[in-house]
Amino acid sequence: MIPLFKVAVDPGAGPLVAEALRTGVLGHGPRGEEFEEALRARLGTPHLVTLNNGTSALHLALRLAAGPEPGGEVLTTPLTFEATNWAILANGLRIRWVDVDPGTLNVDLDDLAKKISPATRAVMVVHWAGHPVDLDRLSAILDDAEAAYGFRPAVVEDCAQAWGTTHGGRPLGTHGNFCAFSFHATKHLACGTGGMLVVPDEESLRRALRLRFFGIDRRADRVNGDYDVPEWGYNFYLGELSAAVGLANLANVDGRVERHRRNAAYFDAELAGVPGLELTERAEGHSFWLYPVKVADRPAFIRKMTAAGVTVSAVVRRNDTHTSVRDAFTSALPALDAVHDRVVHIPVGWWLSERDRAHIVGAIRSGW
Incomplete structure:
Protein backbone atom coordinates (compact mmCIF):
# COMPACT_ATOMS: atom_id res chain seq x y z
CA MET A 1 0.00 0.00 0.00
CA ILE A 2 1.15 3.54 -0.75
CA PRO A 3 0.82 5.21 2.66
CA LEU A 4 -0.98 8.46 3.38
CA PHE A 5 1.48 9.23 6.19
CA LYS A 6 5.07 8.22 6.82
CA VAL A 7 7.54 9.07 9.59
CA ALA A 8 10.75 10.89 8.66
CA VAL A 9 13.77 10.24 10.87
CA ASP A 10 17.06 11.78 9.80
CA PRO A 11 20.11 9.50 10.19
CA GLY A 12 21.61 12.06 12.55
CA ALA A 13 18.89 11.34 15.13
CA GLY A 14 20.48 8.09 16.31
CA PRO A 15 23.73 9.59 17.67
CA LEU A 16 21.87 12.48 19.32
CA VAL A 17 19.40 10.14 21.03
CA ALA A 18 22.25 7.85 22.10
CA GLU A 19 24.10 10.78 23.64
CA ALA A 20 21.00 11.81 25.59
CA LEU A 21 20.65 8.26 26.89
CA ARG A 22 24.33 8.17 27.82
CA THR A 23 24.10 11.37 29.86
CA GLY A 24 20.93 10.23 31.61
CA VAL A 25 19.28 13.66 31.15
CA LEU A 26 15.88 12.76 29.72
CA GLY A 27 13.67 15.62 30.94
CA HIS A 28 14.16 19.18 29.74
CA GLY A 29 17.88 19.74 29.26
CA PRO A 30 20.61 20.94 26.90
CA ARG A 31 19.18 19.35 23.75
CA GLY A 32 15.83 21.00 24.42
CA GLU A 33 17.55 24.35 24.81
CA GLU A 34 19.54 23.77 21.62
CA PHE A 35 16.41 22.81 19.71
CA GLU A 36 14.62 25.93 20.90
CA GLU A 37 17.49 28.15 19.81
CA ALA A 38 17.58 26.46 16.40
CA LEU A 39 13.84 27.03 16.00
CA ARG A 40 14.16 30.67 17.01
CA ALA A 41 16.86 31.14 14.39
CA ARG A 42 14.79 29.33 11.75
CA LEU A 43 11.61 31.35 12.32
CA GLY A 44 13.36 34.61 13.09
CA THR A 45 11.62 35.20 16.42
CA PRO A 46 12.84 34.85 20.02
CA HIS A 47 9.32 34.39 21.33
CA LEU A 48 8.78 30.64 21.30
CA VAL A 49 8.83 27.65 23.64
CA THR A 50 8.98 23.94 22.89
CA LEU A 51 6.39 21.69 24.50
CA ASN A 52 5.57 18.01 24.86
CA ASN A 53 2.99 18.04 22.07
CA GLY A 54 0.88 20.25 19.84
CA THR A 55 -2.22 19.83 21.98
CA SER A 56 -0.35 21.34 24.93
CA ALA A 57 0.61 24.22 22.65
CA LEU A 58 -3.06 24.85 21.84
CA HIS A 59 -4.05 24.59 25.51
CA LEU A 60 -1.31 26.97 26.64
CA ALA A 61 -2.04 29.39 23.78
CA LEU A 62 -5.64 29.75 24.93
CA ARG A 63 -4.59 30.12 28.55
CA LEU A 64 -2.30 33.00 27.55
CA ALA A 65 -4.67 34.51 25.00
CA ALA A 66 -7.97 34.26 26.85
CA GLY A 67 -6.87 34.12 30.49
CA PRO A 68 -7.52 31.50 33.20
CA GLU A 69 -11.06 32.69 34.00
CA PRO A 70 -13.73 30.35 32.60
CA GLY A 71 -16.45 31.60 30.30
CA GLY A 72 -16.45 33.51 27.07
CA GLU A 73 -16.54 32.23 23.52
CA VAL A 74 -13.91 31.14 21.06
CA LEU A 75 -14.80 31.27 17.38
CA THR A 76 -13.50 28.15 15.68
CA THR A 77 -13.90 25.75 12.79
CA PRO A 78 -15.45 22.30 13.19
CA LEU A 79 -13.40 20.92 10.26
CA THR A 80 -10.23 20.04 12.16
CA PHE A 81 -8.72 17.38 14.35
CA GLU A 82 -10.45 17.28 17.73
CA ALA A 83 -7.39 18.60 19.61
CA THR A 84 -8.10 22.08 18.26
CA ASN A 85 -11.50 22.38 19.85
CA TRP A 86 -11.07 20.22 22.93
CA ALA A 87 -8.36 22.69 24.03
CA ILE A 88 -11.12 25.32 24.12
CA LEU A 89 -13.25 23.19 26.41
CA ALA A 90 -10.24 22.30 28.58
CA ASN A 91 -9.80 26.03 29.28
CA GLY A 92 -13.41 26.37 30.42
CA LEU A 93 -14.40 28.36 27.33
CA ARG A 94 -17.38 27.97 25.04
CA ILE A 95 -17.21 26.97 21.39
CA ARG A 96 -18.94 29.01 18.71
CA TRP A 97 -18.77 27.26 15.37
CA VAL A 98 -17.83 29.14 12.22
CA ASP A 99 -18.57 27.79 8.76
CA VAL A 100 -15.83 26.73 6.34
CA ASP A 101 -14.72 28.12 3.01
CA PRO A 102 -15.46 25.21 0.63
CA GLY A 103 -12.64 26.33 -1.66
CA THR A 104 -9.84 26.17 0.90
CA LEU A 105 -11.45 24.12 3.73
CA ASN A 106 -10.21 26.83 6.10
CA VAL A 107 -12.51 28.96 8.24
CA ASP A 108 -14.92 31.21 6.33
CA LEU A 109 -13.75 34.68 7.27
CA ASP A 110 -17.05 36.27 6.17
CA ASP A 111 -18.96 34.06 8.60
CA LEU A 112 -16.35 34.69 11.30
CA ALA A 113 -16.76 38.46 10.92
CA LYS A 114 -20.52 38.14 11.43
CA LYS A 115 -20.11 36.05 14.58
CA ILE A 116 -17.66 38.21 16.55
CA SER A 117 -19.51 39.61 19.56
CA PRO A 118 -18.78 41.11 22.99
CA ALA A 119 -18.59 37.50 24.26
CA THR A 120 -15.70 36.62 21.94
CA ARG A 121 -12.49 36.04 23.89
CA ALA A 122 -10.40 34.55 21.09
CA VAL A 123 -10.47 33.41 17.48
CA MET A 124 -9.03 30.01 16.55
CA VAL A 125 -8.00 29.45 12.93
CA VAL A 126 -6.57 26.27 11.39
CA HIS A 127 -4.27 26.32 8.37
CA TRP A 128 -5.81 23.13 6.98
CA ALA A 129 -3.40 20.86 5.10
CA GLY A 130 -0.86 23.70 5.17
CA HIS A 131 -3.05 26.19 3.25
CA PRO A 132 -2.57 29.59 4.92
CA VAL A 133 -5.55 31.45 6.26
CA ASP A 134 -5.63 35.03 4.95
CA LEU A 135 -4.13 36.65 8.04
CA ASP A 136 -4.27 40.14 6.56
CA ARG A 137 -8.00 39.85 6.02
CA LEU A 138 -8.39 38.43 9.52
CA SER A 139 -6.48 41.36 10.98
CA ALA A 140 -8.78 43.81 9.18
CA ILE A 141 -11.82 41.99 10.59
CA LEU A 142 -10.39 42.32 14.08
CA ASP A 143 -9.71 46.02 13.47
CA ASP A 144 -13.43 46.41 12.79
CA ALA A 145 -14.33 44.39 15.90
CA GLU A 146 -12.06 46.55 18.04
CA ALA A 147 -13.70 49.70 16.68
CA ALA A 148 -17.16 48.28 17.32
CA TYR A 149 -16.66 46.70 20.75
CA GLY A 150 -13.61 48.44 22.23
CA PHE A 151 -11.52 45.28 22.48
CA ARG A 152 -9.56 43.03 20.13
CA PRO A 153 -10.01 39.25 20.45
CA ALA A 154 -6.74 37.34 20.51
CA VAL A 155 -5.89 35.07 17.58
CA VAL A 156 -4.69 31.51 18.04
CA GLU A 157 -3.34 29.90 14.86
CA ASP A 158 -3.40 26.11 14.80
CA CYS A 159 -0.30 25.49 12.68
CA ALA A 160 -0.17 21.75 13.36
CA GLN A 161 -0.34 20.95 9.64
CA ALA A 162 1.54 23.99 8.45
CA TRP A 163 5.27 23.79 9.15
CA GLY A 164 6.91 25.55 6.21
CA THR A 165 3.77 27.49 5.28
CA THR A 166 4.20 31.19 4.65
CA HIS A 167 1.78 34.10 4.36
CA GLY A 168 2.84 37.31 2.66
CA GLY A 169 6.32 35.85 2.28
CA ARG A 170 6.75 35.37 6.04
CA PRO A 171 6.61 32.07 7.92
CA LEU A 172 3.66 31.36 10.15
CA GLY A 173 4.55 32.37 13.68
CA THR A 174 5.74 35.84 12.67
CA HIS A 175 2.42 37.67 12.27
CA GLY A 176 1.91 38.69 15.88
CA ASN A 177 -0.47 35.93 17.01
CA PHE A 178 -0.32 32.88 19.28
CA CYS A 179 0.76 30.01 17.02
CA ALA A 180 0.66 26.35 18.03
CA PHE A 181 2.76 23.85 16.07
CA SER A 182 2.81 20.06 16.25
CA PHE A 183 5.94 17.93 15.89
CA HIS A 184 3.97 14.68 15.90
CA ALA A 185 5.63 11.71 14.22
CA THR A 186 3.91 12.19 10.86
CA LYS A 187 4.41 15.94 10.52
CA HIS A 188 6.87 17.70 8.20
CA LEU A 189 9.07 18.34 11.25
CA ALA A 190 8.80 15.38 13.59
CA CYS A 191 10.04 14.79 17.13
CA GLY A 192 8.06 11.60 17.64
CA THR A 193 5.95 13.65 19.98
CA GLY A 194 6.43 17.34 20.57
CA GLY A 195 5.14 20.81 19.88
CA MET A 196 5.95 24.49 19.91
CA LEU A 197 4.14 27.67 20.86
CA VAL A 198 5.07 31.01 19.33
CA VAL A 199 3.83 34.01 21.31
CA PRO A 200 3.58 37.68 20.31
CA ASP A 201 5.63 39.42 23.01
CA GLU A 202 8.20 39.13 25.77
CA GLU A 203 5.72 39.05 28.65
CA SER A 204 3.83 36.16 27.05
CA LEU A 205 7.15 34.37 26.58
CA ARG A 206 8.04 34.75 30.25
CA ARG A 207 4.65 33.37 31.25
CA ALA A 208 4.86 30.49 28.78
CA LEU A 209 8.28 29.46 30.08
CA ARG A 210 6.89 29.30 33.61
CA LEU A 211 3.54 27.73 32.78
CA ARG A 212 5.06 24.83 30.85
CA PHE A 213 6.75 23.77 34.13
CA PHE A 214 3.98 24.06 36.76
CA GLY A 215 4.33 27.84 36.90
CA ILE A 216 7.87 27.53 38.30
CA ASP A 217 10.79 29.56 37.01
CA ARG A 218 13.38 26.85 36.33
CA ARG A 219 16.13 29.29 37.33
CA ALA A 220 14.66 29.63 40.82
CA ASP A 221 16.46 28.30 43.89
CA ARG A 222 14.52 25.08 44.38
CA VAL A 223 17.35 23.48 46.36
CA ASN A 224 16.59 25.69 49.35
CA GLY A 225 12.88 25.92 48.58
CA ASP A 226 13.21 29.66 47.93
CA TYR A 227 10.86 30.13 44.99
CA ASP A 228 7.34 31.33 44.30
CA VAL A 229 4.63 30.26 41.84
CA PRO A 230 2.81 33.44 40.75
CA GLU A 231 0.31 31.42 38.67
CA TRP A 232 -0.16 27.67 38.48
CA GLY A 233 0.95 25.84 35.37
CA TYR A 234 1.37 22.47 33.68
CA ASN A 235 3.77 19.63 33.00
CA PHE A 236 4.21 20.56 29.32
CA TYR A 237 7.98 20.65 28.72
CA LEU A 238 9.67 18.77 25.85
CA GLY A 239 11.87 15.81 26.78
CA GLU A 240 15.45 15.34 25.63
CA LEU A 241 14.84 12.33 23.39
CA SER A 242 12.17 14.15 21.41
CA ALA A 243 14.35 17.25 21.21
CA ALA A 244 17.21 15.16 19.84
CA VAL A 245 15.01 13.75 17.07
CA GLY A 246 13.70 17.23 16.30
CA LEU A 247 17.20 18.67 16.05
CA ALA A 248 18.21 16.01 13.56
CA ASN A 249 15.05 16.34 11.48
CA LEU A 250 15.31 20.13 11.35
CA ALA A 251 18.38 19.79 9.14
CA ASN A 252 16.42 18.40 6.18
Whole structure:
Protein backbone atom coordinates (compact mmCIF):
# COMPACT_ATOMS: atom_id res chain seq x y z
CA MET A 1 0.00 0.00 0.00
CA ILE A 2 1.15 3.54 -0.75
CA PRO A 3 0.82 5.21 2.66
CA LEU A 4 -0.98 8.46 3.38
CA PHE A 5 1.48 9.23 6.19
CA LYS A 6 5.07 8.22 6.82
CA VAL A 7 7.54 9.07 9.59
CA ALA A 8 10.75 10.89 8.66
CA VAL A 9 13.77 10.24 10.87
CA ASP A 10 17.06 11.78 9.80
CA PRO A 11 20.11 9.50 10.19
CA GLY A 12 21.61 12.06 12.55
CA ALA A 13 18.89 11.34 15.13
CA GLY A 14 20.48 8.09 16.31
CA PRO A 15 23.73 9.59 17.67
CA LEU A 16 21.87 12.48 19.32
CA VAL A 17 19.40 10.14 21.03
CA ALA A 18 22.25 7.85 22.10
CA GLU A 19 24.10 10.78 23.64
CA ALA A 20 21.00 11.81 25.59
CA LEU A 21 20.65 8.26 26.89
CA ARG A 22 24.33 8.17 27.82
CA THR A 23 24.10 11.37 29.86
CA GLY A 24 20.93 10.23 31.61
CA VAL A 25 19.28 13.66 31.15
CA LEU A 26 15.88 12.76 29.72
CA GLY A 27 13.67 15.62 30.94
CA HIS A 28 14.16 19.18 29.74
CA GLY A 29 17.88 19.74 29.26
CA PRO A 30 20.61 20.94 26.90
CA ARG A 31 19.18 19.35 23.75
CA GLY A 32 15.83 21.00 24.42
CA GLU A 33 17.55 24.35 24.81
CA GLU A 34 19.54 23.77 21.62
CA PHE A 35 16.41 22.81 19.71
CA GLU A 36 14.62 25.93 20.90
CA GLU A 37 17.49 28.15 19.81
CA ALA A 38 17.58 26.46 16.40
CA LEU A 39 13.84 27.03 16.00
CA ARG A 40 14.16 30.67 17.01
CA ALA A 41 16.86 31.14 14.39
CA ARG A 42 14.79 29.33 11.75
CA LEU A 43 11.61 31.35 12.32
CA GLY A 44 13.36 34.61 13.09
CA THR A 45 11.62 35.20 16.42
CA PRO A 46 12.84 34.85 20.02
CA HIS A 47 9.32 34.39 21.33
CA LEU A 48 8.78 30.64 21.30
CA VAL A 49 8.83 27.65 23.64
CA THR A 50 8.98 23.94 22.89
CA LEU A 51 6.39 21.69 24.50
CA ASN A 52 5.57 18.01 24.86
CA ASN A 53 2.99 18.04 22.07
CA GLY A 54 0.88 20.25 19.84
CA THR A 55 -2.22 19.83 21.98
CA SER A 56 -0.35 21.34 24.93
CA ALA A 57 0.61 24.22 22.65
CA LEU A 58 -3.06 24.85 21.84
CA HIS A 59 -4.05 24.59 25.51
CA LEU A 60 -1.31 26.97 26.64
CA ALA A 61 -2.04 29.39 23.78
CA LEU A 62 -5.64 29.75 24.93
CA ARG A 63 -4.59 30.12 28.55
CA LEU A 64 -2.30 33.00 27.55
CA ALA A 65 -4.67 34.51 25.00
CA ALA A 66 -7.97 34.26 26.85
CA GLY A 67 -6.87 34.12 30.49
CA PRO A 68 -7.52 31.50 33.20
CA GLU A 69 -11.06 32.69 34.00
CA PRO A 70 -13.73 30.35 32.60
CA GLY A 71 -16.45 31.60 30.30
CA GLY A 72 -16.45 33.51 27.07
CA GLU A 73 -16.54 32.23 23.52
CA VAL A 74 -13.91 31.14 21.06
CA LEU A 75 -14.80 31.27 17.38
CA THR A 76 -13.50 28.15 15.68
CA THR A 77 -13.90 25.75 12.79
CA PRO A 78 -15.45 22.30 13.19
CA LEU A 79 -13.40 20.92 10.26
CA THR A 80 -10.23 20.04 12.16
CA PHE A 81 -8.72 17.38 14.35
CA GLU A 82 -10.45 17.28 17.73
CA ALA A 83 -7.39 18.60 19.61
CA THR A 84 -8.10 22.08 18.26
CA ASN A 85 -11.50 22.38 19.85
CA TRP A 86 -11.07 20.22 22.93
CA ALA A 87 -8.36 22.69 24.03
CA ILE A 88 -11.12 25.32 24.12
CA LEU A 89 -13.25 23.19 26.41
CA ALA A 90 -10.24 22.30 28.58
CA ASN A 91 -9.80 26.03 29.28
CA GLY A 92 -13.41 26.37 30.42
CA LEU A 93 -14.40 28.36 27.33
CA ARG A 94 -17.38 27.97 25.04
CA ILE A 95 -17.21 26.97 21.39
CA ARG A 96 -18.94 29.01 18.71
CA TRP A 97 -18.77 27.26 15.37
CA VAL A 98 -17.83 29.14 12.22
CA ASP A 99 -18.57 27.79 8.76
CA VAL A 100 -15.83 26.73 6.34
CA ASP A 101 -14.72 28.12 3.01
CA PRO A 102 -15.46 25.21 0.63
CA GLY A 103 -12.64 26.33 -1.66
CA THR A 104 -9.84 26.17 0.90
CA LEU A 105 -11.45 24.12 3.73
CA ASN A 106 -10.21 26.83 6.10
CA VAL A 107 -12.51 28.96 8.24
CA ASP A 108 -14.92 31.21 6.33
CA LEU A 109 -13.75 34.68 7.27
CA ASP A 110 -17.05 36.27 6.17
CA ASP A 111 -18.96 34.06 8.60
CA LEU A 112 -16.35 34.69 11.30
CA ALA A 113 -16.76 38.46 10.92
CA LYS A 114 -20.52 38.14 11.43
CA LYS A 115 -20.11 36.05 14.58
CA ILE A 116 -17.66 38.21 16.55
CA SER A 117 -19.51 39.61 19.56
CA PRO A 118 -18.78 41.11 22.99
CA ALA A 119 -18.59 37.50 24.26
CA THR A 120 -15.70 36.62 21.94
CA ARG A 121 -12.49 36.04 23.89
CA ALA A 122 -10.40 34.55 21.09
CA VAL A 123 -10.47 33.41 17.48
CA MET A 124 -9.03 30.01 16.55
CA VAL A 125 -8.00 29.45 12.93
CA VAL A 126 -6.57 26.27 11.39
CA HIS A 127 -4.27 26.32 8.37
CA TRP A 128 -5.81 23.13 6.98
CA ALA A 129 -3.40 20.86 5.10
CA GLY A 130 -0.86 23.70 5.17
CA HIS A 131 -3.05 26.19 3.25
CA PRO A 132 -2.57 29.59 4.92
CA VAL A 133 -5.55 31.45 6.26
CA ASP A 134 -5.63 35.03 4.95
CA LEU A 135 -4.13 36.65 8.04
CA ASP A 136 -4.27 40.14 6.56
CA ARG A 137 -8.00 39.85 6.02
CA LEU A 138 -8.39 38.43 9.52
CA SER A 139 -6.48 41.36 10.98
CA ALA A 140 -8.78 43.81 9.18
CA ILE A 141 -11.82 41.99 10.59
CA LEU A 142 -10.39 42.32 14.08
CA ASP A 143 -9.71 46.02 13.47
CA ASP A 144 -13.43 46.41 12.79
CA ALA A 145 -14.33 44.39 15.90
CA GLU A 146 -12.06 46.55 18.04
CA ALA A 147 -13.70 49.70 16.68
CA ALA A 148 -17.16 48.28 17.32
CA TYR A 149 -16.66 46.70 20.75
CA GLY A 150 -13.61 48.44 22.23
CA PHE A 151 -11.52 45.28 22.48
CA ARG A 152 -9.56 43.03 20.13
CA PRO A 153 -10.01 39.25 20.45
CA ALA A 154 -6.74 37.34 20.51
CA VAL A 155 -5.89 35.07 17.58
CA VAL A 156 -4.69 31.51 18.04
CA GLU A 157 -3.34 29.90 14.86
CA ASP A 158 -3.40 26.11 14.80
CA CYS A 159 -0.30 25.49 12.68
CA ALA A 160 -0.17 21.75 13.36
CA GLN A 161 -0.34 20.95 9.64
CA ALA A 162 1.54 23.99 8.45
CA TRP A 163 5.27 23.79 9.15
CA GLY A 164 6.91 25.55 6.21
CA THR A 165 3.77 27.49 5.28
CA THR A 166 4.20 31.19 4.65
CA HIS A 167 1.78 34.10 4.36
CA GLY A 168 2.84 37.31 2.66
CA GLY A 169 6.32 35.85 2.28
CA ARG A 170 6.75 35.37 6.04
CA PRO A 171 6.61 32.07 7.92
CA LEU A 172 3.66 31.36 10.15
CA GLY A 173 4.55 32.37 13.68
CA THR A 174 5.74 35.84 12.67
CA HIS A 175 2.42 37.67 12.27
CA GLY A 176 1.91 38.69 15.88
CA ASN A 177 -0.47 35.93 17.01
CA PHE A 178 -0.32 32.88 19.28
CA CYS A 179 0.76 30.01 17.02
CA ALA A 180 0.66 26.35 18.03
CA PHE A 181 2.76 23.85 16.07
CA SER A 182 2.81 20.06 16.25
CA PHE A 183 5.94 17.93 15.89
CA HIS A 184 3.97 14.68 15.90
CA ALA A 185 5.63 11.71 14.22
CA THR A 186 3.91 12.19 10.86
CA LYS A 187 4.41 15.94 10.52
CA HIS A 188 6.87 17.70 8.20
CA LEU A 189 9.07 18.34 11.25
CA ALA A 190 8.80 15.38 13.59
CA CYS A 191 10.04 14.79 17.13
CA GLY A 192 8.06 11.60 17.64
CA THR A 193 5.95 13.65 19.98
CA GLY A 194 6.43 17.34 20.57
CA GLY A 195 5.14 20.81 19.88
CA MET A 196 5.95 24.49 19.91
CA LEU A 197 4.14 27.67 20.86
CA VAL A 198 5.07 31.01 19.33
CA VAL A 199 3.83 34.01 21.31
CA PRO A 200 3.58 37.68 20.31
CA ASP A 201 5.63 39.42 23.01
CA GLU A 202 8.20 39.13 25.77
CA GLU A 203 5.72 39.05 28.65
CA SER A 204 3.83 36.16 27.05
CA LEU A 205 7.15 34.37 26.58
CA ARG A 206 8.04 34.75 30.25
CA ARG A 207 4.65 33.37 31.25
CA ALA A 208 4.86 30.49 28.78
CA LEU A 209 8.28 29.46 30.08
CA ARG A 210 6.89 29.30 33.61
CA LEU A 211 3.54 27.73 32.78
CA ARG A 212 5.06 24.83 30.85
CA PHE A 213 6.75 23.77 34.13
CA PHE A 214 3.98 24.06 36.76
CA GLY A 215 4.33 27.84 36.90
CA ILE A 216 7.87 27.53 38.30
CA ASP A 217 10.79 29.56 37.01
CA ARG A 218 13.38 26.85 36.33
CA ARG A 219 16.13 29.29 37.33
CA ALA A 220 14.66 29.63 40.82
CA ASP A 221 16.46 28.30 43.89
CA ARG A 222 14.52 25.08 44.38
CA VAL A 223 17.35 23.48 46.36
CA ASN A 224 16.59 25.69 49.35
CA GLY A 225 12.88 25.92 48.58
CA ASP A 226 13.21 29.66 47.93
CA TYR A 227 10.86 30.13 44.99
CA ASP A 228 7.34 31.33 44.30
CA VAL A 229 4.63 30.26 41.84
CA PRO A 230 2.81 33.44 40.75
CA GLU A 231 0.31 31.42 38.67
CA TRP A 232 -0.16 27.67 38.48
CA GLY A 233 0.95 25.84 35.37
CA TYR A 234 1.37 22.47 33.68
CA ASN A 235 3.77 19.63 33.00
CA PHE A 236 4.21 20.56 29.32
CA TYR A 237 7.98 20.65 28.72
CA LEU A 238 9.67 18.77 25.85
CA GLY A 239 11.87 15.81 26.78
CA GLU A 240 15.45 15.34 25.63
CA LEU A 241 14.84 12.33 23.39
CA SER A 242 12.17 14.15 21.41
CA ALA A 243 14.35 17.25 21.21
CA ALA A 244 17.21 15.16 19.84
CA VAL A 245 15.01 13.75 17.07
CA GLY A 246 13.70 17.23 16.30
CA LEU A 247 17.20 18.67 16.05
CA ALA A 248 18.21 16.01 13.56
CA ASN A 249 15.05 16.34 11.48
CA LEU A 250 15.31 20.13 11.35
CA ALA A 251 18.38 19.79 9.14
CA ASN A 252 16.42 18.40 6.18
CA VAL A 253 12.85 19.56 6.77
CA ASP A 254 12.98 22.18 4.01
CA GLY A 255 13.69 19.48 1.44
CA ARG A 256 10.75 17.41 2.66
CA VAL A 257 8.38 20.38 2.40
CA GLU A 258 9.63 21.10 -1.11
CA ARG A 259 8.95 17.50 -2.17
CA HIS A 260 5.39 17.80 -0.87
CA ARG A 261 4.98 20.95 -2.95
CA ARG A 262 6.38 19.32 -6.08
CA ASN A 263 4.09 16.32 -5.67
CA ALA A 264 1.11 18.64 -5.17
CA ALA A 265 2.00 20.54 -8.35
CA TYR A 266 2.09 17.24 -10.23
CA PHE A 267 -1.36 16.26 -8.95
CA ASP A 268 -2.72 19.75 -9.71
CA ALA A 269 -1.73 19.30 -13.33
CA GLU A 270 -2.73 15.66 -13.73
CA LEU A 271 -6.04 15.68 -11.86
CA ALA A 272 -7.52 18.91 -13.20
CA GLY A 273 -10.80 18.20 -14.94
CA VAL A 274 -11.21 14.60 -13.78
CA PRO A 275 -14.96 13.86 -13.71
CA GLY A 276 -16.34 13.61 -10.18
CA LEU A 277 -13.28 15.24 -8.58
CA GLU A 278 -12.71 18.87 -7.62
CA LEU A 279 -9.43 20.38 -6.48
CA THR A 280 -9.24 22.80 -3.57
CA GLU A 281 -7.91 26.33 -4.03
CA ARG A 282 -4.23 27.25 -3.95
CA ALA A 283 -2.34 30.02 -2.20
CA GLU A 284 1.27 31.13 -2.24
CA GLY A 285 3.10 29.59 0.69
CA HIS A 286 1.00 26.39 0.88
CA SER A 287 3.10 23.55 2.38
CA PHE A 288 0.77 20.64 1.46
CA TRP A 289 1.09 18.43 4.50
CA LEU A 290 -2.08 16.89 3.09
CA TYR A 291 -3.59 16.93 -0.39
CA PRO A 292 -7.38 17.22 -0.07
CA VAL A 293 -9.76 16.72 -2.98
CA LYS A 294 -13.54 16.82 -3.15
CA VAL A 295 -15.11 13.79 -4.78
CA ALA A 296 -18.51 12.47 -5.72
CA ASP A 297 -19.45 9.29 -3.82
CA ARG A 298 -16.61 9.31 -1.31
CA PRO A 299 -17.20 5.72 -0.08
CA ALA A 300 -16.83 4.42 -3.63
CA PHE A 301 -13.69 6.51 -4.15
CA ILE A 302 -12.12 5.14 -0.96
CA ARG A 303 -12.99 1.56 -1.94
CA LYS A 304 -11.48 2.06 -5.39
CA MET A 305 -8.23 3.56 -4.11
CA THR A 306 -7.87 0.93 -1.38
CA ALA A 307 -8.26 -1.81 -3.97
CA ALA A 308 -5.59 -0.04 -6.05
CA GLY A 309 -3.16 -0.13 -3.12
CA VAL A 310 -3.40 3.57 -2.24
CA THR A 311 -4.24 4.71 1.29
CA VAL A 312 -6.71 7.59 1.31
CA SER A 313 -8.74 9.03 4.17
CA ALA A 314 -11.16 11.73 5.23
CA VAL A 315 -8.65 12.20 8.14
CA VAL A 316 -11.15 14.00 10.39
CA ARG A 317 -14.85 14.08 11.15
CA ARG A 318 -16.61 17.40 11.64
CA ASN A 319 -16.29 18.14 15.34
CA ASP A 320 -19.73 19.70 15.83
CA THR A 321 -21.52 16.33 15.44
CA HIS A 322 -19.70 14.56 18.28
CA THR A 323 -22.00 13.58 21.14
CA SER A 324 -19.86 15.48 23.64
CA VAL A 325 -20.59 18.86 22.00
CA ARG A 326 -23.53 18.34 19.65
CA ASP A 327 -26.25 19.64 21.94
CA ALA A 328 -24.25 22.28 23.80
CA PHE A 329 -22.90 24.16 20.78
CA THR A 330 -24.99 24.42 17.62
CA SER A 331 -24.81 26.65 14.58
CA ALA A 332 -26.03 26.62 10.99
CA LEU A 333 -23.07 25.66 8.78
CA PRO A 334 -24.42 25.28 5.24
CA ALA A 335 -21.04 25.31 3.47
CA LEU A 336 -19.67 22.58 5.71
CA ASP A 337 -22.88 20.58 5.22
CA ALA A 338 -22.35 20.75 1.47
CA VAL A 339 -18.67 19.81 1.39
CA HIS A 340 -17.94 17.61 4.41
CA ASP A 341 -18.91 14.24 2.95
CA ARG A 342 -16.96 14.93 -0.25
CA VAL A 343 -13.53 15.65 1.25
CA VAL A 344 -10.84 12.97 1.07
CA HIS A 345 -7.05 13.13 1.14
CA ILE A 346 -4.60 11.33 -1.14
CA PRO A 347 -0.88 10.71 -0.49
CA VAL A 348 1.33 13.71 -1.34
CA GLY A 349 4.37 13.17 0.89
CA TRP A 350 8.11 13.14 0.43
CA TRP A 351 8.11 9.32 0.19
CA LEU A 352 6.27 9.16 -3.15
CA SER A 353 8.24 7.99 -6.17
CA GLU A 354 7.41 9.08 -9.70
CA ARG A 355 5.92 5.63 -10.19
CA ASP A 356 3.76 6.05 -7.08
CA ARG A 357 2.47 9.40 -8.32
CA ALA A 358 1.62 8.01 -11.75
CA HIS A 359 -0.14 5.02 -10.18
CA ILE A 360 -2.27 7.28 -7.96
CA VAL A 361 -3.27 9.44 -10.93
CA GLY A 362 -4.03 6.42 -13.08
CA ALA A 363 -6.24 4.88 -10.40
CA ILE A 364 -8.22 8.12 -10.03
CA ARG A 365 -8.55 8.75 -13.74
CA SER A 366 -9.94 5.25 -14.31
CA GLY A 367 -13.01 6.23 -12.30
CA TRP A 368 -14.83 4.88 -9.28
